[in-house]
Amino acid sequence: MIETSKEVLAAEQRFLTGENFYAQHFLGVQKNESGYVFRVWAPHARQVFLVGDFNQWDESLPMEKREKSGVWELVSSLPVEGQLYKFLVEQSDGRKIMKLDPFAIRFEKRPGTAAEIYTIPEKKWNDHSWRKRQKKVETLKEPLNIYEVHASSWKHHENGQPYSFKELKEELIPYVKEMGYTHIEFLPLMEHPLGASWGYQLTGFFALSSYYGTPEEFRDFVDLCHQNNIGVFVDWVPAHFCMNEDTLPYYDGTPTFEYEDPDRAHNIRWGTLCFDLGKPQVQSFLISSALFWLDVYHLDGMRVDAVSSMLYLDYDEGPWQPNHEGGNRNYEGYYFLQKLNAVIKLAFPQATMMAEESSSETQITGMIESGALGFDYKWNMGWMNDVLRFYEMDPVFRKDNFHLLTFSFMYMMNEHYILPFSHDEVVHGKKSLMHKMWGDRYNQFAHLRNMYTFMMTHPGKKILFMGSEWGQFLEWRYNEGLEWVDLEDEMNHKMQHFTAVLNNLYEKEASLWELEDTSETIELIDADNTEESVLTFMRRSKNTQDFLIIALNLVPVERKNFAIGVPFPGSYKEVLNTEKIEFGGTWTKDNLVCQSVSQPFKGFDQQIQTILPALGALIIKPEKIQTD
Structure with a gap:
């Protein structure tokens, strides 16, 4: 909590220089002795109004501009905990648009988009033993076997409603423990307006989506995971953001969070806008978001999504301009990612940082001082593509394509890798892992067991998407629960049993991970x-x-x-x-x-x-x- 004028000035200066890594204590909404302090960064706005349940959403509460930073602020005793609010921004062109609070920690349930005045209560954590042990762990020399989960489609109620984290705590944690996984990794849990984006087009970078329950419920979930020796990771998306007009885009009528160059700002492939990663205020915003999740929710690490799109100017489908050296490297993105990892490792040395990145032009893992980005692990997309191509192939052709399995042995020490069979491989007509396998149903299961054994015994950490552990035949559908009815079938049930046995063998056998970095x-x-x-x-x-x-x-x-x-x-x-x-x-x-x-x-x-x-x-x- 920022209280004095001196502290406010210091926080403001750090925000402007890209060094305020807890910017949510300066911007957003804070409670003080006079009520609540609201602040929002909109440097080119003509005027900003605070609107909400407390003033009938009218223009009766104009905010004042801090000229140095372009931050608008207001102290008011009218709002109370639980009420909804937005900022009415009179943009540089005179238009008035309702905008959400970028630093809000709670939003109303979709389709509503208003922020809620919300204070996460203090919690007495019971994961001290887990966190103490993690300080002594060398992750490269430990087993890491991740169960990847989309929180709202792991299991549904009969009425079609997804489980909340209160309910997941009772069922997902025992299941993961029984199956022998060491960690859970969730697709993004931050607020997003459209379920079809799976959480990868964010609007609230500090807010647990209200669709999944309350922050208290998620903290209780993480706490119980740790008490059961299960780590928790979350996907995080600093590359781009949702284009809905009432969210971050052109917040004050000018490029604010996004690049000024429209070709760089617009991600044509995904229909989103890209963060200007060289802008100091954006760096403060994004790094604050990452630290917030690690701090408030005791997360064990993050997977940073779409790293390639932040590293290369020609990644998207649209026109692009070479950098000052005539190349395609996005230096803003490169230095931002180094800074992100350096700050996180300083604050949380044991946090595991993973990159979803598919190129080989940039060193992703390793020391920043050597030119790497400083991640702990890189998803090995090449291994995944080669392996799936091989196992889909008619066996008669495999002797001529053996390199698809053996090529990875040539480069397996170039980075610290995670071997991913992730959600991306079981959607959009790609078929489930089970359905990809060659042959009739019996042979498909045989292939799946064989392929999982190769993954578990090949150097590299492991990740498997939910439902794949028992060979679900249908593709993953984000708006429905998994096909748990499959387990009434003997073959699916035996496949699930096999995966659990293989997972436990992996964790038990030190030869599968103890020397993995050599x-x-x-x-x-x-x-x-x-x-x-x-x-x-x-x-x-x-x-x-x-x-x-x-x-x-x-x-x-x-x-x-x-x-x-x-x-x-x-x-x-x-x-x-x-x-x-x-x-x-x-x-x-x-x-x-x-x-x-x-x-x-x-x-x-x-x-x-x-x-x-x-x-x-x-x-x-x-x-x-x-x-x-």
């Missing part, structure tokens, strides 16, 4: 067996005796007496067989324990032999080996 984490056994379309490799931990052998049979042909090179003599035991009957396959028992023989295989002096199920994946672990 090339020592993986050793290829045979990546050239294109004729049989079998891929074999090892994942290692710090303990030389602790490793896993992964064998993926990528065609519907069983391989008997299949040879696999191993590093040490001894016995090796199967710990996962995707074709077990409990998972939806036909195998009733495991392969026998394999005893190695002294017979060279590629670069190994020892080998084992086993049976590879058709379209099956095996994970094998040393049982008793000699390492001397």
Whole structure:
């Protein structure tokens, strides 16, 4: 809370210079001893009025302009908690337009767009143990397995209404814990006027959408997640914003939040406006929004959406002008993202920052001092596209396209990656992951189990969109709940069980994550067996005796007496067989324990032999080996 004139002047100056990272305490609405202080940034407005329930939405409460910053302010004793308000902005051209408060923390339910005078009450958090542990965690050396959720379509009531966070607390948290995920990541939860945007066209950058419930309910949800050792991430969208006239666009009649150049301001592809990321006041606004969510809701991190659109001037479909060097880099966006990550890491060192970014021209993860953007992780879109293309393919062609699976081994250490099977891959006619798979229904499930095993054993953190864990056949629909009725089908139920077993194996086995930031984490056994379309490799931990052998049979042909090179003599035991009957396959028992023989295989002096199920994946672990 800003109280004195000196504090107000300091906050104003920091806002103007792009250094006010808690700008919601200066702008928006604050309670004081005289009532409420309202402030809004509209530097080129002719006049601004506060309107709302408390004055019949008329022009009886004109605001005064702070000439230095272009911020309009008013102290009034009329409003009370819970009433609705807007700013009536007489724009530079004389038009009067009702505008929302960019710093509001609560809005009325859509289709209404007015802000609510709202104070988030103090909360006694019970997640101290979780937060204390997170301070000691090296995330790169820990398991990270994310369940991606669209909050209002995970589950619906019979009347079609989505669950609130109060209800999600009772059902989603136990489900995620039972399934073995380490984190939940929500599609944007901030206020947005149209559900069809999935939350990616925001209007309220500080407000939990009232469609999802109250801030108190969401804080209780996060608190209980942490008590159950589940982290919570949220998608955040600083690249662009909704074009509705009563929101941020041309707030005072001139480019305010957006670029002055209309070609840069308008995102043709998405029908939105792009933030002017070089403008100091916009930097204060956006970084304040990010810190607000991390601070007020105890979030464990954020995924920054559409990073490519902030980095490259030619990203959109419209005309563009090269930068001062003649290239396509958007330096405002580049330096803003570095600044964003630097500020967040200073305030919340353990916050996990993820980038949804698909190019390879800019280093996304790593130290800012080396020229990187400072993110912790980058979504590996190339891996995802290649893998899906491979598993959709008729197996007869796979021997000629084996590079789609193995190419990622060439660049897997270039960045710190997350392997995403996300919401973007199960909409707009792309079909669900299950529906993408080749073959009849039995083979589609076999493929899905095989593909998930490859994802879970390939270096990189993991993310899977809701419903994919049991192989939902229908595409995701944002306005309906998931097809939970699928689980009455034996194959879907067994697929869900498989995913839970695989998730728990991932979290249990240190070799799948302990050395993930080094090339020592993986050793290829045979990546050239294109004729049989079998891929074999090892994942290692710090303990030389602790490793896993992964064998993926990528065609519907069983391989008997299949040879696999191993590093040490001894016995090796199967710990996962995707074709077990409990998972939806036909195998009733495991392969026998394999005893190695002294017979060279590629670069190994020892080998084992086993049976590879058709379209099956095996994970094998040393049982008793000699390492001397």
